[in-house]
Amino acid sequence: MPLWEGRFKKSIDSKTNDFNSSISFDSRMYKQDILGSIAHAKMLAKQGIIEQIEADKIVNELNKILEEISNGSLKIDLEAEDIHMFVEAELTKRLGDTGKRLHTARSRNDQVALDLRMNLKDETNILVKLLKELISTLIEKSEENINTVMPGYTHLQRAQPITFAHHLMAYVEMLLRDIDRLKATYNRMNVLPLGSCALAGTTYNIDRDFVKKELGFYDISQNSLDGVSDRDFVIELASNISIIMMHLSRISEEIILWCSWEFKFIELDDAFSTGSSIMPQKKNPDIAELIRGKTGRVYGDLITLLTMMKGIPLAYNKDMQEDKEAIFDSIDTVKICIETLIPMLKTMKVLKQNMKNAASKGYINATDCADYLVKKGIPFRKAYKIVGQIVSYCIDNNTTLEDLQMEQYKKFDNNFESDIYDAISLEKCVTNRNTVGGPSPSQVKSRIEQVKRILNSTI
Ligand code: ARG
Numbered sequence: 001m002p003l004w005e006g007r008f009k010k011s012i013d014s015k016t017n018d019f020n021s022s023i024s025f026d027s028r029m030y031k032q033d034i035l036g037s038i039a040h041a042k043m044l045a046k047q048g049i050i051e052q053i054e055a056d057k058i059v060n061e062l063n064k065i066l067e068e069i070s071n072g073s074l075k076i077d078l079e080a081e082d083i084h085m086f087v088e089a090e091l092t093k094r095l096g097d098t099g100k101r102l103h104t105a106r107s108r109n110d111q112v113a114l115d116l117r118m119n120l121k122d123e124t125n126i127l128v129k130l131l132k133e134l135i136s137t138l139i140e141k142s143e144e145n146i147n148t149v150m151p152g153y154t155h156l157q158r159a160q161p162i163t164f165a166h167h168l169m170a171y172v173e174m175l176l177r178d179i180d181r182l183k184a185t186y187n188r189m190n191v192l193p194l195g196s197c198a199l200a201g202t203t204y205n206i207d208r209d210f211v212k213k214e215l216g217f218y219d220i221s222q223n224s225l226d227g228v229s230d231r232d233f234v235i236e237l238a239s240n241i242s243i244i245m246m247h248l249s250r251i252s253e254e255i256i257l258w259c260s261w262e263f264k265f266i267e268l269d270d271a272f273s274t275g276s277s278i279m280p281q282k283k284n285p286d287i288a289e290l291i292r293g294k295t296g297r298v299y300g301d302l303i304t305l306l307t308m309m310k311g312i313p314l315a316y317n318k319d320m321q322e323d324k325e326a327i328f329d330s331i332d333t334v335k336i337c338i339e340t341l342i343p344m345l346k347t348m349k350v351l352k353q354n355m356k357n358a359a360s361k362g363y364i365n366a367t368d369c370a371d372y373l374v375k376k377g378i379p380f381r382k383a384y385k386i387v388g389q390i391v392s393y394c395i396d397n398n399t400t401l402e403d404l405q406m407e408q409y410k411k412f413d414n415n416f417e418s419d420i421y422d423a424i425s426l427e428k429c430v431t432n433r434n435t436v437g438g439p440s441p442s443q444v445k446s447r448i449e450q451v452k453r454i455l456n457s458t459i
Contacts, residue, residue, distance in 0.1 A: 017079075017081070020081060020318075021078075021080075021081050021082065022081070022082045022083075022321050022324065023076065023077075023078055023080050023081065023082050023083060023085075023086060024078060025324050025325050025328060026082050026083045026112075026115075026321075026324050027076045027083045027086070028119070028328065029083055029115040029116065029118075029119045030066070030069050030076065030083055030087065031066060031069075031070070032114070032115045032118035032119045032122075033083050033084055033087050033111070033115045034062050034063075034065060034066045034069075034087055035066075035118070035215065036111065036114045036115060036118065036194065036215065037058075037062055037087065037088075037091075037102060037111075038058075038059050038062050038063070038214075039194075039211045039214035039215050040102070040105075040106055040194065040211060041055045041058040041059055041062070041102055042055060042059065042210075042214060043206060043207050043210050043211050043214070044101075044102075044104055044105065044206075046207065046210060047204070047205055047206060047207055048205075049104055049105060049204050049205070049206070050101045050104060054098045054101055057095055057098050058091065058095065058098060058099065058101070058102055061091055061094050061095055061099070062087070062091060065087060065090055065091065065094075074090070082108070082112075082321075083115075084108050084111050084112065084115070085108075088102060088103060104204065105195075105197065105202045105204040105206050106194065106197060107196075107197045107198035107199075107228070109196070109197070109198050109199065109228040109315070109316040110193050110194050110195065110196040110197055110198075110227060110228050111194070112321075113193040113194075113196070113227060113228050113230070114192065114193055114194045114215075116234065116323070116324070117189050117190075117191070117192075117193065117217075117233065118215065120189055120233065120234065120237055120327065120331075121186060121189050121190065123237075123331050124182050124185065124186045124189070124237065125186075126335070127182060127241075127244075127331070127334065127335065127338075128179055128182055128183070130335060130338045130339065131175050131178055131179050131182075131244070131338065132179070132455055133338075133342055134175060134338050134341060134342055134345075135172050135175050135176070135451065135455060136455065137342050137345050137346055138168045138169070138171055138172050138175075138345065139169075139172065139448055139451060139452065140346070141164075141165075141168055141345060141346075141348075141350070142164075142165035142166075142168045142169050142172075142444065142448060143165070143448060144350070145163060145164035145165045145168070145350055145352070146163060146165045146441045146444055146445060147163060147427075147441055148163050148164040148165065148350065148352045148355055148356075149161055149162075149163055149355065149356050149359050149426045149427065149430055150162060150163065150164050150167065150265065150355035150356070150358065150359055151355075151358050151359045151362065151364050152166075152167070152364075152439070158358070158359070158361075158362035158363075158364045159364060160364050160365075160367055160429070161359050161364050161365065161426045161429045161430050161439075162430065162439040163430055163439050163441070163444065164265075164350060164352075164355060165439075165441075165444045165448075166438075166439035166444050169444055169447060169448070169451075171247065171250075171251050172451055174247045175244075175247065176451070176454065178240065178243060178244045178247065181240045181243065182237075182240050185233060185236040185237055185240055187218070188232070188233055188236065189233040189237075190217055190218040190219065191217060191218065191219045191220065191221050192208065192211060192212045192215065192217040192219070192220045192221065193221045193227035193228060193230075194208070194211055194215075195208040195211065195220065195221075195224075195227070196221060196224035196225075196226075196227030196228045197224065197228075198228070198315075198316070199224060199225055199228055199229075199314075199315040199316065200224055200225075201224040208220045224315075225314045225315040226314075226315075228315045228316045229312065229314055229315040229316050229317075229320070231305070231309055231320060231323050234305055234323050234326075234327050235302070235305045235306060235309065237327060237330075237331075238298075238301055238302040238305050238326065238327055238330050239302055241298055241301075241302075241330045241331065241333075241334045242295075242298050242299050242301075242302045242330075244334055245291075245294070245295040245298045245299070245333070245334055245337065246295060248291050248295070248334075248337050248338070248341060249291060249292045249295040251341070252288035252289070252291040252292040252341075253288075253292055255268070255285055255288040255344075255348075256285045256288050256289060256292070259273075259283075259285045259288075263354075263358070264351055264354045265350070265351055265354055265355050265358070266348045266349060266350055266351060267348065267349040267351060268283070268285055268287075268288075268344060268347070268348050268349075269344070269347035269348065269349075270283075271343075271347065272287050272340075272343065272344040272347060272348075273285060273286065273287070274286045287340055287341075287344055288341075288344070290337075291337045291340070291341060294333050294337060297329065297333060298329075298330050298333050298334065301326040301327065301329050301330040302326075302330070304322070304326040305323060305326050305327065308320070308322050308323065308326075356426070359426055360400070360402070360426065361400065363391050363394065363400070363401060364429075365401055365402075365424040365425075365426065365429050366387050366388075366391055366401065368423060368424050368428070368429045368432070369387045369390070369401055369420070369423070369424050370383040370384050370386070370387040371383075371423075372416075372420055372423045372424070373386060373387070373413060373415055373416075376415040377415075378413070378415065386412050386413050389412060390404070390409070390412050393408070393412075401424050402421065402424065402425070406418060406420075
């Protein structure tokens, strides 16, 4: 019989029990549930709500239960409705009436709100750590490719020369913002809901500040209805994770393109590729494709949460039990994606010559050619037009800006001198883009040093 047997004449129908139960997915919060209960028991004794000796027994037994679940000697009973009921029932089984005193001045409503906040705070810290590892990997690869010239693209058309380091460092910027967002969400999660009780607080003289300090929260919630029914922090985290997945999906998409024979900019290690069951020549970037594909399910989780919350009257409603599977799925998915992406990036081979070859064709130094004329005093729009005509001539005559003879250049504009060849060399095009945020090796190096300092600081 459940805890509410006094009010009920029959036990719950077994299928309904399964439907109602959340233990299969909320048992992963056992540690937070027990730590929350320990802090609560200590507070009850400090306030004289229960005897100190009983609180000591409760704390002692809860610690044992925590230890036993962690080492596998106590199996979580999947017949229990949820992890909160399981821990309380286990405590009561062991301590009798003493165990029954724990739930004074508390409800499962503020308990689940507490557990989830504690759990997601921990998960956020893990996620930040993983993102930092991913950033370090991108930095390592960038350092090896400071001078690796490749085409930069817009519209997937070759546009201007950049370096592979510059390209990878763009992802570092995205991931730094991801960490920033996670930190902001963490701060909003860091508010203790315990003490809101079922919805309207309690008549007992509880000390919420004490529990806040015990559990390492920064603040306490200021409205009991909101305390039990706010899931903004879950939605924020799911939204942050969706943005992270969008970034992972973009780099995956590029990896997939770069592996193709059409690009051949990189080669993935065999350990991070798969073959085909029928085509012997194939080496497929399945892992990158899966990361891209899994982005969809994470977006789905976010929509699940937003939709689940949108019509719920205050305060707690059982709909909210649906929050956990969605957010846990997002967390598990993003974690495994980052964990797989890191070694895949670490082991990929960068085919520098192919990148350079791709940058050497396609007139991606045309802007630099126009800038050359501008430096000789020609207005940019005029220079743009002249170079457009030169490019058109080159295409018709199957040549490049690098190979075009000086007398031909002179036919288009007399300002051209032999130093044009130096000005449009790919290396120069890159080194000369030396403004903050540009691809020049010195700019990229200095950003790498800044990011290393950021990683070593408190984030
Ligand atoms: N398993 C529930 C959940 O995840 C815990 C809270 C239940 N509270 C209640 N009054 N039914 O939301």
